[in-house]
Amino acid sequence: MSEDITTSSKQDTVTQPAIPRSRTDLLRSGFGRNLGLVVALVLLCIVGVATAGDTFATGANVLTILRLAAVIGVVSVGMTFVITGGGIDLSVGAMVALASVWATTLATQQLAADYHWIFMVSTALAVGAACGLVNGLLVAYGKIVPFVATLAMLASARGLAEIISDRKTQIITVGSFEDFFGGSLIGVPVLVWIFLLVAAAGWVLLNRTTFGRRTFAVGGNAEAARLAGIKVQRHTVALYVLAGLCCGIAAVMLMARTTTGSSTHGQLYELDAIAAVVIGGTLLSGGRGTIVGTVFGVLIFTTLNNVFTLNNLSISAQSVAKGAIIVVAVLLQQRLARRTTGT
């Protein structure tokens, strides 16, 4: 029997496409696919240097960009998982708001002041994860379309945040919290470290673990995944919890940045995050996702804002230009990606 197998391996046509395959590898490995994004970002930086060189190319400005990217970046990493798994989460901004409010109530702050700021952080994470859990249960077991389920969460979570905070901006008085999260490590702000860590962990999780592999399967073909023995529903719940957790982290970061918790935090994060994820190359229909692309997407948007501000452009002109630049960036990416694949 085994000889049958060996006889058929003589088929040398089989080894033929060795060289092109490595090209495909390159492409799939992320570099080729992200080439357009890299080029877009570099172009943006060139524009930045050309128009506001003295301020743009400073270390402080780079850190500013990174700090700005950090919060929405963490949210976008979570969003990448949900979208790759075939869902969508419109409630991220509302979850950030709710988590920030809950973690800055007088009671929580008192606890944090008496013992440790970890109480505030874990409150935020728990709130985010709990909201994510509800989202996940509604989608996976309630069989409600993700768009609708998370839209409902968007309304509810923000309403709840308003009720809890009584629409007041809650100012953080726990000095140790601000000291830790407002600080720097080797010259790089803690917030940026958190972003890097989350992105790295996200990358490993998505690309190097069974969890990630199953995420692709669930998003690519849920029925096939189910018949392949994957617990699709449970996995879906996990994805939304993950997104909620990321929102909890983002809430902590936002609390550190603004020294407040507020029901107005995180407005329109859903659009920003989805835009970053999609520009990065993750398929909105699921089954294909890239953390690296998402990070680039976030950086492009933040750098864009930074360059605009440095140039003192009017907001309206910024909007118009933003639209045009998005289109150009995507077209660029497509052309380059196509060239890499040779089609």
Next chain:
Amino acid sequence: MSEDITTSSKQDTVTQPAIPRSRTDLLRSGFGRNLGLVVALVLLCIVGVATAGDTFATGANVLTILRLAAVIGVVSVGMTFVITGGGIDLSVGAMVALASVWATTLATQQLAADYHWIFMVSTALAVGAACGLVNGLLVAYGKIVPFVATLAMLASARGLAEIISDRKTQIITVGSFEDFFGGSLIGVPVLVWIFLLVAAAGWVLLNRTTFGRRTFAVGGNAEAARLAGIKVQRHTVALYVLAGLCCGIAAVMLMARTTTGSSTHGQLYELDAIAAVVIGGTLLSGGRGTIVGTVFGVLIFTTLNNVFTLNNLSISAQSVAKGAIIVVAVLLQQRLARRTTGT
């Protein structure tokens, strides 16, 4: 040959599921599929009557609900086509704003005052259609994901509207325009008539024409549509133009309602419209769409708002309740639809 036919009709297993089949027809006919929506709306009305009977159940209040539904309803009809065809349009609100601004510039109003208000209307329609055309071209020929292409349009169109209007609210001074669109016909406001007409036309177009059939085909299986000789790209462009046109109409309606054109008009209409469409039962992934469902979706949301206003709930509590009600409505619809299909 005819005998062959009879022999092969032995496959009575195939004819066996006859009962479910007719049920399926019922489902497709729209009623069964919309049963849950009808029930949700009726429940909502019962709550309305129970809690604010004297005002809720008056003709004036029904007209108020319908007038509110009219503008977003027209936008949602256009959105239904785009989503059924496998796309999405985030720029609807921005297109409404741009169309309203362009149609109320001094020059246009002068023209309208000198000749006929039709100039304002056609300007709005033309602007909407033109934006839709750009969207369509970017999606169909530029191969940019609809989400990104229309997000770019969202930014650009609103920016442009701000530039044109110089961020000022433009007041309509053409009396004939206000007279016509502010008026009533057989006791029903012109705006509501427009909504009804657009919805009816949309229904016919989607369900009774080759254009509609092809929309389902393009959204359900673009490759199959292409192989069947359908010009998929051209069709996609047409769908976005249609959505743009609907936004133009909505802009006219909003202009009539507010007697203004403004770059702030139509905020978050994209979310409202998508929510109505999706709650109505149109598949976000394309290939399945229902105008009747969309109309119900719009009515549910507007009635909800009305009932809330009448009942003087706390605003934050309204948000929380809204989320819960959306979830309940969808669950209800699913259970009922499932019962109708027998699965």
Next chain:
Amino acid sequence: MTDLLTMMGIVKEFPGVRALDGVDLDVRAGEVHCLLGQNGAGKSTLIRVLTGAHQPDAGMIRINDEPVQLNSPTAAIQRGIAAIYQELDLVPDLTVAENIFLGHEPSRYGFSRTHEANTKARAILQGLGHAEIPTHRTVGSLPAAGQQVVSMARALSRDARLIVMDEPSAVLDPEEVSNLFRVIRGLTDRGVAVVYISHRLEEIREIGDRVTVLKDGATVATGLDARQTPTKELIQLMTGRSIEYVFPPRTEVSAAAPVVLEVVDLSRPGEFAGIGFEVRAGEILGLAGLVGSGRSEVLETVYGARRAATGFVRVDGAVLRPGRVQAAVKAGVGLAPEERKSQALLLDEAVFKNITVSTLGRFASSGFLNNRAERDAASKLAVALDVRPAGVDQPVRNLSGGNQQKVVLARWLLRDCRVLLLDEPTRGVDVGARSEIYALIRELASNGVAIVLVSSEVPEVLGLSDRVVVLREGRAVHTGPAQEIDEHQVLDLVMEGSAR
């Protein structure tokens, strides 16, 4: 006879693969021209070039001696070319009639004439011997065979001079196939040319006039006589080696072997009723029956993908929780489903990821994957099943239909199952790979796996299984050893109901 179609030196490159490397094909009016070739030889690609779905990189196409540019499906349709594609190209949410007339809907001023479409569609379906398919039902709710019929009806709905059929018989049972042949003969009598692709040589013999053989994207023989050319020669041309198309010898299943899978009184209203059988370790049980007899449903119910209305399933003596795939998987049951695209494959994922998706745990330590081990294991199976191209890193979408099927099978061969449920495991697989698959299945059985096999090809069921269960309209009408029954008896059994 003059040549209706001539294709010369057609070249088509995909990134990294030269799918067609100078193919020649000529088709005469009124003939059935068969295309033969291994999985991945380029048959479907050639067809897609012919129908304008792909643009060739080089080569020339002539129709009636007139050079043509087929740069879109529309162009091909206008020249009278219609096709039944290998991968079903239907729109699931449209009705049967709407699918049949997609792109040329009966209409007036743009308004569709539903009634006319339904009437016409009914006529076409009747001509195909399927008057029973309701024209107003959505295609997505039809079983695979029904969808195939709709696909055929669509090709016939155009007034075509040339109809291409890419493995139309893969999901059809013998009865259906003869029905199809009747239709084809009617077409050729009217002077319509048919290009027919199939991996079943018996069919070529029956319906074909001339044969063109493709190998590795090039024409290796053309104009062969479909009836006279010896099978050995055809296989030699296709594969470059000679293969005995035989089933592996059965190994005796001892009566002492434990019963692994036990199905008791399983039923689902409208699908099947009172199904019961036992499979011992090392035994292959075949389920024979016509398309629509409910075989797939039985397998899916055993697997827990559908919930049984009555009855239960026992694996190694323990009752499985009904309606739970998890429970079945945990007990060591595996299902290779019949519809590879919708039920099995992650089309955009690499081949190796598709193969290992059910076995991920084996390549992971505390959740982290060992990519190398994973790829190696997958590669080994891909080579064993002769998946080509052999690189396991490309997306499954780029593989030919038969090779995709092998990937599905590989997934379940990799998993050490106690019970393996195989639904049409060789659908669209070429003769060469087929015998290797048979050997692998038998080897698994002799390692003690209990196997349930569903196939529409009766010889395959009879040749490979130890025992067969014959289903008719959702009921078991015969159970017994495979040796004691032959193809005719099986056909008689499954069709008995048709007399009534």
Next chain:
Amino acid sequence: ACTSNTPKAEEDSGNKPAEQAAVKNDEPGKKVKIGFSAPAADHGWMGAITKATQAEAKKYSDVELVVAEGTNDVNLQISQVETFINQKVDAIVLLPFDGAALTPVATKAMEAGITVVNVDREFDSPFAARTTILGDNHGMGVSAGTYVCQQLKDKKDAVVAEIAGIDSLPLTQDRSKGFKEALADCGLKVSNRVAAEFTVESGEKAAANLLQAAPKIDAIWNHDDDQGVGVMAAIKNSGRKEFFVVGGAGSANVMRDIKSGSSLLKATVIYPSTQGADGVRLARLLVQKKALGDLVEVEVPRTVQLYAPVVTKDNVDQYLPTAFES
């Protein structure tokens, strides 16, 4: 008695409602049903408006307040007013998202015999409201500019930055215009201008970028104190100290900062968040046909424009009690 931000008003809407006229007016009268609609509470000041309004209504046993969901969609807000009309409320206190856009429906309400009190963003027709209560956006800009001028009077090439609120709102345009005019008076100009969205988060973002754009700044005017919390967080983060900040709107937080004197925040320009509350009071008076205390005039005036004073360390104690907790 109701212009809460004049020192005078502070007294009576503050802790000691002792004034005679007010007492008289406060006596319960005919029941008044008031509808209230405002834009979405997507920032602190707007949230404070609604809260203050509700709190004020609670003080009166004869007032029933119906509050509609805050919205930035004029279409929905119009419908809310229509619903109030259907409900036959006695008065409507309306803070329109866009004054011009709500004018037709407000006119309709007036024609239906409902007393409309326009708050903050002005209608474009005198027939649309019985009374209009306005903050002074232009005046805010002028006050802020004047204060900056005073502080920088000897520095001719001083760098002045501006962090505006939602740029698409006319009120933002008015504020900026006033600021520019006042600066021009003393030969200064705005060298860097960014816009935020009135929220803490957007303030922080805008300020972070601004601080990069301008390596050296002498003064910053920030339009809104709630977004100012974010602005101050960004400033703290940057470690920069070479400038001073002037706020806007006048939140309690900011006033406490000013009072402490240790902050870069040296002053804020008040934009009262009690306009809605004043609206409720006036609506009640109008429906009950009472006169405004302290005025000889027996009718409530058509327009009440509130003053936009500058609050500094010197006078902060006077304003702190009415400041909004954002």
